[in-house]
Amino acid sequence: MPACRRTEEATVPDADRIEELRTAERQLQAAQLACKSDDLRMHGTGEQKITRVEEEDLSVLVARDTGITCFLGTLEGTLSGTQFTARIRYTRTWIHDISGWRLLAVHVSDAG
Template identity: 40%
Template sequence: MNKTEILAVYLLLMGGNAIALTEEEAKAQVIAQEKAWSDAVIHHDIAKVASLLADDFIGTDGRGFVTDKAAELKEAEPPAPDSTAPRLVREDLSDFTARIYADTAILNLANTAHFSSKGKETTIKYRRTTVWVHDSSGWRCVSFHASRVVEPPTD
């Protein structure tokens, strides 16, 4: 086999990715993408949100609403100036656990979401699971699920 044939076989086996990521690099990239998604939603960066979500994205948010990519993009739009709906103003992401399976990553984390409405701030805690797939254009989120954390009653 000549060098060109060896390179062609290598690229075929790598799925077009000439440089394989280490597991730690992949974990760091997925966590960075998760943080970028949160930041893009808060700052109404529709183009960034679109670049992070796969076209066939499906999510279930903390309210139990099932969404697709179009719904997520709509949700990330800036609110109308006269809107009284709660506005997401900050998300504190923590407690990351990333697992890598070839070109797929599963990310579990905690999210403390801060909303503002009529001058009052509300905080809601969620646990999130996102599934990311890596292809030639990078990591894209294909699935999302959030569950609201219910605090036990205090006696």
């Protein structure tokens, strides 16, 4: 699958799907700010709490029923009771079905 590119630069057959996926990504970010833990493993455990998301870039790629979001930015919060601030890059893979976009897999790395 091609590398993530900014939506405005990508050639995509369905602009509505891109906006739906961008909305799903931002809703997940908002849920993390509210009280959810990060992505799959810690979701709902309270082990990680995100208090700030500062987005530098969010790229979206959609191919039929699969979507990829690539985020670059800074997160602040607590992990197992310890405060952190981290500039990260993550890639999330999504699938689309009758209920909308659902998160399938995540990769996160330090962006220094």
